Amino acid sequence: MSRVYLSVLLLLSSSFSYAESFNDDGGWYLGGKLGATVLDIEATNQTSDKDPSTASMGVVAGYNFNDFLSVESDLSSFGKFKQGAEPEKLIDFSTYIMGRYHVSDRAALYAKVGNSIIGNDLNLSGGIGLKYQISQQLELDTGYRLIGDVPNTEDDLYEFSVGINYKFGKPKPAAKIVAPPEPVIVPTTLNSNTLFKFDSAEISDSSALAQLAQKMRASRVEISVEIVAYTDTSGPEAYNFKLSKKRAEAVRDYFIKLGVNKEVINTAWKGEANPIASNKTRAGRIKNRRVEVIYIKNNVVYQ
Template sequence: MKRLYLLTLLLLYSGFTSAESLYNDHGFYLGGKLGATLIDIENKASDDNNQPDKDPSTASMGVLLGYNINHFFAVESDVNYLGKLQRGPDSGNLMVFSTYLVGRYYLSDRAAVYAKIGNSFMDNDLNLSGGIGLKYQISSKWELDTGYRLIGDVPNVEDDLYEFSVGLNYKFGVTQKSDKVVAPPASVIVPITINSSTLFKFDSAEIRDPSALAKLAKKMRMSQEAISVDIVAYTDNSGPAAYNLKLSKKRALAVRDYFISQGVHEEAINTGWKGEDNPIASNKSRAGRIKNRRVEVIYINNDVVYQ
């Protein structure tokens, strides 16, 4: 059980380096789950016939209510029926009420591993409890939740209970980020700020969708009056500032290299990187952090600046 708590604390800490997600999931969520429980009976001998007794296992079900505090943490409470303990005079239904602190680490735009630690109240006893699991965003509102948890020292038998479950969570007030890049009119150069989540692969400087850059590079080649092009890359404040600055530099240079590969003169391009500086939205919300992860391209033509 100590190993589970150490793993839980490690994942809670690693939530501070959590990366990008496709959805702004700040707010409440409500869920239901089905699963199975297993009680690890240390004393295998039956009181009646001294025959080995199997660890009791039954189906389980429950409902939960949670609140996402920010990008990294949530609080959660659940009520569960953990099955019927069938062992001599201690037979009876197991009901438990639990509260947890939950930490997330995003593996991709949709998937995140989580760890939780807290307490479970059962038969007038308060027991330590913890768990780990995986959440996957099915749609903007619905989330698949698979997990494992351990409740220590179940009353009457004083042994640990394990639960494996699968459930669905409904998230209130969720919005999905927009990946659309507004194409400039054919005969006019317009301001352009490109969303890094659209342009680059997850947590990387590798370009995955160069369509917005291709349109701009075409205009640069066609215009003979261009003086220079400035490229500046930014990140949000997730993770260490030094890492964010390094990532923004890599992304700015990747955009520069793409323009050069498309025939834009290298001498006309200036690059800059600001990391998490100069945010254009609040970093306290997921939607704000998505806006702050961006690349700005400033095209200078005869003393007229288009940004």
């Protein structure tokens, strides 16, 4: 029998180290159980080769300190065992310390060790079992336990039981599914000196456009895009107006080529209009030669 209790203690210690939560186990629980018991008769004067067995029933109450450690008490009736002239009815009250090892999100192995009171005698007791979460607050409890040196027989009693426990603690909230962040799309101003060849609508460096197209394709919110092209004041105004038109259309065509829905793209060209810097300096003229990509989401213009 000492080997049984040693095994229980080893499982208890491993439960403390490796327990994994499958539900919020904190708090009180109450349950009932039905089972079968066997009294291991070792007396030399036993008249039958079979050990006596009966049905058992009981109520269980316990408190879960956390996901792996509990205390539990149960009051059980083991029926009547005939030891001598009159059958003896065995009533037991037990208290245990229990450890659990969670093998899945719903199932946990447990081991318990403690004492049982039968009559006026205090007896060492221990057990093992499996708890399975049926719902957020109901769990199935199947177990086996041993009570040593039952009074009047000095023999060991084994019980196999199945029960249902109701847990009064708050159910653990379901894990929230966090959607990946939406790609950040901000209004973008592209410098024409970098984007296009000199005095041309031919794209020379498409890296910035490729990044913008990828973000637009990945967006989970429907947006529309307006492409507006500008020039500086160098050269005839009519020529600059046509050049800005060609550049806006070149950017549009490149977006479409990379998979952006053409239905959401609008183009505009302003030529020399709306300068953002002075056209009297080289640095200012470089800033004014630009393509702006403006986003419209839910009828709100981002620019």
